[in-house]
Amino acid sequence: xxxxxxxxxxxxxxxxxTPPALRLTGLSKHFGGERALTGVDLDVSxxxxxxxxxxxGSGKSTLIKILAGYHAPEPGAELYLHGRRMRLPAPPxxxxxxxxxxVHQDLGLIPSLTVVENLFIGELASRPRWLxxxxxxxxxxxxxxxxxxxxxxxxxxxxDLSPVQRxxxxxxxxxxxxxxxxxxxxxxxxxVLDEPTPFLPENxxxxxxxxxxxxxxxxxxxxxxxxxxxxxxxxxxRATVLRDGRVAGTLVTAEATARDFVExxxxxxxxxxxxxxxxxxxxxMDVRIDGLSGGAVDDxxxxxxxGEIVGLTGLIxxxxxxxxxxxxxxxxxxxxxxxxxxxxxxxxxxxPARAVAAGMVLIPGDRQNAGxxxxxxxxxxxxIPVLHTLYNxxxxxxxxxxxxxxxxxxxxxxxxxxxALPFEALSGGNQxxxxxxxWFQTEPxxxxxxxxxxxxxxxxxxxxxxxxxxxxxxxxxxxxxxxDYEQLAAICxxxxxxxxxxxxxxxxxxxxxKDTIAEHCYRSVGGVLERQEGSMRA
Amino acid sequence: MTTDTTTSEGRAAGxxxxxxxxxxxxxxxxxxxxxxxxxxxxxxPNTFLTWPNFSTIFGSxxxxxxxxxxxIIPLTAGDFDVSIANVMTLSSMIxxxxxxxYQVPIGWAILAxxxxxxxxxxxxxxxxxxxxxxxLIVTLGTGTFVHGVTLWISDSMTISGISMNLVxxxxxxxxxxxxxxxxxxxxxxxxxxxxxxxxAVGRRILFVGRGREVARLSGIRVxxxxxxxxxxxxxxxxxxxxxYAGTTGAADPVSGLSYMLPAFAAAFLGATSxxxxxxxxxxxxxxxxxxxTGITGLTMLGxxxxxxxxxxxxxxxxxxxxxxxxxxxxxxx
Numbered sequence: 001x002x003x004x005x006x007x008x009x010x011x012x013x014x015x016x017x018t019p020p021a022l023r024l025t026g027l028s029k030h031f032g033g034e035r036a037l038t039g040v041d042l043d044v045s046x047x048x049x050x051x052x053x054x055x056x057g058s059g060k061s062t063l064i065k066i067l068a069g070y071h072a073p074e075p076g077a078e079l080y081l082h083g084r085r086m087r088l089p090a091p092p093x094x095x096x097x098x099x100x101x102x103v104h105q106d107l108g109l110i111p112s113l114t115v116v117e118n119l120f121i122g123e124l125a126s127r128p129r130w131l132x133x134x135x136x137x138x139x140x141x142x143x144x145x146x147x148x149x150x151x152x153x154x155x156x157x158x159x160d161l162s163p164v165q166r167x168x169x170x171x172x173x174x175x176x177x178x179x180x181x182x183x184x185x186x187x188x189x190x191x192v193l194d195e196p197t198p199f200l201p202e203n204x205x206x207x208x209x210x211x212x213x214x215x216x217x218x219x220x221x222x223x224x225x226x227x228x229x230x231x232x233x234x235x236x237x238r239a240t241v242l243r244d245g246r247v248a249g250t251l252v253t254a255e256a257t258a259r260d261f262v263e264x265x266x267x268x269x270x271x272x273x274x275x276x277x278x279x280x281x282x283x284x285m286d287v288r289i290d291g292l293s294g295g296a297v298d299d300x301x302x303x304x305x306x307g308e309i310v311g312l313t314g315l316i317x318x319x320x321x322x323x324x325x326x327x328x329x330x331x332x333x334x335x336x337x338x339x340x341x342x343x344x345x346x347x348x349x350x351x352p353a354r355a356v357a358a359g360m361v362l363i364p365g366d367r368q369n370a371g372x373x374x375x376x377x378x379x380x381x382x383x384i385p386v387l388h389t390l391y392n393x394x395x396x397x398x399x400x401x402x403x404x405x406x407x408x409x410x411x412x413x414x415x416x417x418x419x420a421l422p423f424e425a426l427s428g429g430n431q432x433x434x435x436x437x438x439w440f441q442t443e444p445x446x447x448x449x450x451x452x453x454x455x456x457x458x459x460x461x462x463x464x465x466x467x468x469x470x471x472x473x474x475x476x477x478x479x480x481x482x483x484d485y486e487q488l489a490a491i492c493x494x495x496x497x498x499x500x501x502x503x504x505x506x507x508x509x510x511x512x513x514k515d516t517i518a519e520h521c522y523r524s525v526g527g528v529l530e531r532q533e534g535s536m537r538a
Numbered sequence: 539m540t541t542d543t544t545t546s547e548g549r550a551a552g553x554x555x556x557x558x559x560x561x562x563x564x565x566x567x568x569x570x571x572x573x574x575x576x577x578x579x580x581x582x583p584n585t586f587l588t589w590p591n592f593s594t595i596f597g598s599x600x601x602x603x604x605x606x607x608x609x610i611i612p613l614t615a616g617d618f619d620v621s622i623a624n625v626m627t628l629s630s631m632i633x634x635x636x637x638x639x640y641q642v643p644i645g646w647a648i649l650a651x652x653x654x655x656x657x658x659x660x661x662x663x664x665x666x667x668x669x670x671x672x673x674l675i676v677t678l679g680t681g682t683f684v685h686g687v688t689l690w691i692s693d694s695m696t697i698s699g700i701s702m703n704l705v706x707x708x709x710x711x712x713x714x715x716x717x718x719x720x721x722x723x724x725x726x727x728x729x730x731x732x733x734x735x736x737x738a739v740g741r742r743i744l745f746v747g748r749g750r751e752v753a754r755l756s757g758i759r760v761x762x763x764x765x766x767x768x769x770x771x772x773x774x775x776x777x778x779x780x781x782y783a784g785t786t787g788a789a790d791p792v793s794g795l796s797y798m799l800p801a802f803a804a805a806f807l808g809a810t811s812x813x814x815x816x817x818x819x820x821x822x823x824x825x826x827x828x829x830x831t832g833i834t835g836l837t838m839l840g841x842x843x844x845x846x847x848x849x850x851x852x853x854x855x856x857x858x859x860x861x862x863x864x865x866x867x868x869x870x871x
Contacts, residue, residue: 330755356757364755373749375815384745384756387738395736 019083021046021190021221028074029062036062037245044190044221046082049212051232051239051253052225053265055518059245060225064194066090068102081190099189101174103196107166111159116141118158119173123180144172148214164204167196168211175215188220195225195316209235227315229261229522243267258523266518287446287477292336292347295322298501304477306445309468311488312481314498315521321481324448328355328362341445356385361439365451367428371435374424378414379405381423382438408437413463429460436467447471449480453487465491485517497521563864567811567821571828578835586838589715597709597717599830601782603823606801606808607726608774610817613805614734615767616747617673620798621662621681622775625655627794628688629779634697634789644701648780655776656769658684663765688791698788708784719781723823726774730819743767799850804829807857814864829853
C-alpha cells in the first residue's frame with residue numbers, strides 16, 4: 001500500500017548519532033471507553049520538519065494536547081527530548097522549560113498591544129523587573145526580525161498587521177521562547193505548529209515556510225500539523241499519518257506522492273468502490289447564488305434545483321461553512337446576488353429578517369448560542385417564527401401555541417414531546433428535531449444548514465435526514481455545510497468541495513460517498529486534484 | 539430534580555400538582571410583605587396600621603412604580619436604562635417651567651414633557667444600537683446630560699405652583715379612598731403584562747434579551763426591538779415625571795434622582811416572584827410596595843433617614859442575588 005522506504009533522499013533525517021529532537025513511544029489515551037490514541041510512536045529528528053496528518057478525530061489534537069500538558073497519557077508512554085527522558089504526564093503548560101514551544105491556530109496574540117509587547121509578553125510577565133526600557137526591547141525585536149528577514153515593524157499594533165505577519169510574529173515569538181528556555185542546554189528545542197496556515201492565502205504561506213526552514217537550519221525540530229497535503233509535501237522532510245488513533249505510517253516526503261498521503265489518511269486504495277447514489281434532478285435552476293464574496297468566501301456561484309440537496313464541504317478555513325450565514329445575510333457580505341423563486345435579491349443588502357421574508361431559513365450549527373434559548377420552553381422556541389398566525393383576535397393564543405408545538409413535536413418525533421419543557425432539557429438530537437420543526441413549518445424555499453447532525457446521536461440522525469428529505473420533496477432547495485462526510489454522503493445529491501474560499505470540485509452521482517468526499521477535501525489544492533484525477537483515470 | 543422540568547404552564551395543562559417550594563417562590567414576596575406589615579403593625583398599631591397611612595403609600599409611591607415598570611422593559615430586552623430617573627426629573631421640570639413660568643396650558647406642558655422624554659429614549663437607542671455601545675454607558679452619559687439640562691432650565695430651583703388640575707387628577711381625586719395615581723400605575727402594569735405575556739412583540743423582546751443571536755437568526759429585528767424598549771422606558775420615565783409633578787404640585791430638580799436605586803432594587807426583587815426568573819410587572823409592583831412598606835415602618839419607628847440608603851442598597855444586592863439563585867434553579871416561564 002505504501003512504502004516508507006528509508007533511503008538516500010536528500011531531505012532524509014540525519015544519521016542516528018545525534019539524538020532526535022523528540023522521541024515518543026507507546027503513547028495511548030482513552031477518554032472513558034473511547035480510545036483516542038493507541039500505542040503511538042513518533043520520532044522527530046533535530047533539524048527536521050515533521051508533518052502530522054490525519055482526519056478529524058484521528059488523534060492529532062489529543063497528541064498535541066498531551067505534549068502541551070492538557071491531557072495525561074495512559075501509563076507506559078515514554079518521551080525523550082534531545083535524548084533526555086521527560087516525565088509524563090507533562091506539567092501544566094507543557095515542557096516549555098525543556099524546549100517545546102507551540103503555535104496554535106488562534107496564534108495567541110493580543111491584537112490591541114504592539115508587536116514588541118506581544119513578542120516579549122512571556123518574559124515581561126515572569127521576570128521581576130522594575131523598569132522596562134521599551135527602546136531596548138524594540139531594538140531587540142528589530143534584531144530578531146532582521147535575523148529571519150521579516151518585514152515587521154516592532155512598534156506596530158498587532159491588530160494592524162496582515163494575517164501572515166501575525167502568523168510570522170507568533171512563530172518568531174515561539175522560537176524566541178525556545179531559545180531563552182534552551183539557551184543553557186545548547187539544544188535547539190522543538191517547535192509545534194498546530195495548523196497555522198488555514199486562513200492564509202497561498203502566497204503568504206510561502207513566507208511562513210521560509211521562516212520554518214530558517215528555524216530548522218539552527219537544529220530545532222518542528223512538528224507541522226496540517227490538513228493540507230500540498231503544504232505538508234512542500235515543507236516537511238517526513239510526515240506521520242494518524243488514523244483512528246494509531247500511526248497509519250510515516251512517509252519520507254521526497255519519496256511520496258500526494259496520492260500516497262491521501263490514501264494513508266483516508267485508509268484505503270483510491271479506486272474500486274462504487275456505492276449507488278441517486279442522480280441529481282434535471283431542469284431549470286430554481287435558486288441561483290452569483291458572485292458571492294465575504295469572509296473567506298471569494299466569488300462563489302452556486303445554482304440549485306428545487307428539491308435538491310447540495311452539500312458544501314472542505315477543510316477548515318476553506319470558507320464552505322460561511323456560505324449559509326452569508327446567503328442568509330447574517331454576516332457581512334462584500335457582494336453577491338441571489339435569485340430565489342424568480343425574485344432577484346442583492347445579498348449584501350440582506351439581513352436575517354429579510355431573508356426569512358424571502359423564504360429562506362437557517363439552522364445554525366451552534367444550537368446553544370444561535371439556535372435556541374435554552375432557558376425558554378420548547379413552545380416559545382418553536383413558535384417564534386409563526387407567532388403572527390397564533391393570535392386570538394387580540395392576544396396570543398397560548399393554548400394554540402402549545403397545540404401547535406405538540407403537533408410539530410409529534411411529526412418530528414421530538415422526545416419527550418412536552419411543549420412546556422425548557423428547551424435545554426432536550427437532548428442534542430431532540431433539540432435539532434425541534435429546530436427543524438421550528439423552521440420547516442414556515443415552508444421555506446431555501447433551507448440553509450450548518451452541521452445539521454453535529455452532536456446528534458445516531459438514532460436522531462435518521463429522523464433529521466427524514467425531515468430534510470420530506471422538506472425537499474415539498475420543493476425546497478437545501479444547502480448543507482458539513483465536515484461530516486458520512487452525513488453528506490447520506491443526504492446530498494451533489495457535494496461542492498471548497499478550498500481557499502472557492503469551489504474546486506463538484507461531486508455528483510456515485511462520487512457522493514464518504515471516501516471520495518474525504519479524498520477531494522484532503523487534496524483540495526487545485527493543481528494536485530487535477531493531476532490525481534488524470535492519473536486515476538489512466 | 540423535578541422542579542427543574544415542571545413548570546407552572548405544564549402543571550396548568552397537565553393537572554395541578556401542589557408544589558410548596560414553587561408556591562413559596564411565586565408568592566414569597568406577598569408573604570414577606572404581609573409579615574412586614576404584621577411586625578410593624580404590632581409595634582406601632584396606632585400610626586402604622588392605619589388606612590390613611592396605606593392610602594398615602596399607595597398614592598405617593600405610584601411614581602416609583604411607574605419608574606420601575608419602565609426599567610423592566612429594556613431589562614427584559616437585555617439593556618439597562620439608568621437615565622430613567624433623570625428623564626423623570628427633566629419631564630417634571632419641563633412641565634413645571636412651561637406651566638408656571640410661561641403660562642403654557644398644563645395639557646400642552648405635559649405633552650412637551652413626554653415628548654422630551656421620548657426624545658432621550660430615541661437618543662439612547664441610537665447610540666446603543668447604531669454604535670453598539672453598552673447601554674449602561676450610554677444611559678449613564680445621557681442621564682447625566684439630561685440632569686444638567688434640568689438644572690439649567692430650572693436654575694437649580696424648585697418650581698412650585700403647578701396647575702391644580704394636574705394635582706387634582708393625580709393625588710386629590712380618590713377611588714375607594716386611594717389617589718388616582720395608584721390606578722394609573724395599575725393601568726401601566728396591566729398594559730405591560732398584556733404586551734409581555736399575550737403579544738408577539740412581548741415574545742420577541744424576551745428572545746432579544748435571552749439570546750440576541752438566536753433572535754437575530756430567527757428574523758427578529760433585534761435593534762428595532764431594543765430601540766423601541768428604550769423609548770418605552772423613557773416614555774414611562776417622563777410619565778412618572780408628570781405624575782411626580784402632580785403628586786407634589788411642584789417640580790424639584792434633584793429629588794427625583796433618589797428613585798434610581800429603589801427602582802432597580804424593586805425590578806430585580808420583582809423578578810424573583812410571580813413569574814420567578816423573569817422581569818415581570820406584577821412582581822415589580824409588589825416589590826415596590828414591599829420596599830416602601832419597610833422604609834415607612836422603619837421611619838415611623840423613629841429611625842433616621844440614612845436607613846433609606848441602607849435599605850435600598852442592601853435590597854438591590856440581595857434581590858439580584860436571589861434572582862440569580864432563582865433563575866439557576868427554576869425554569870423561567
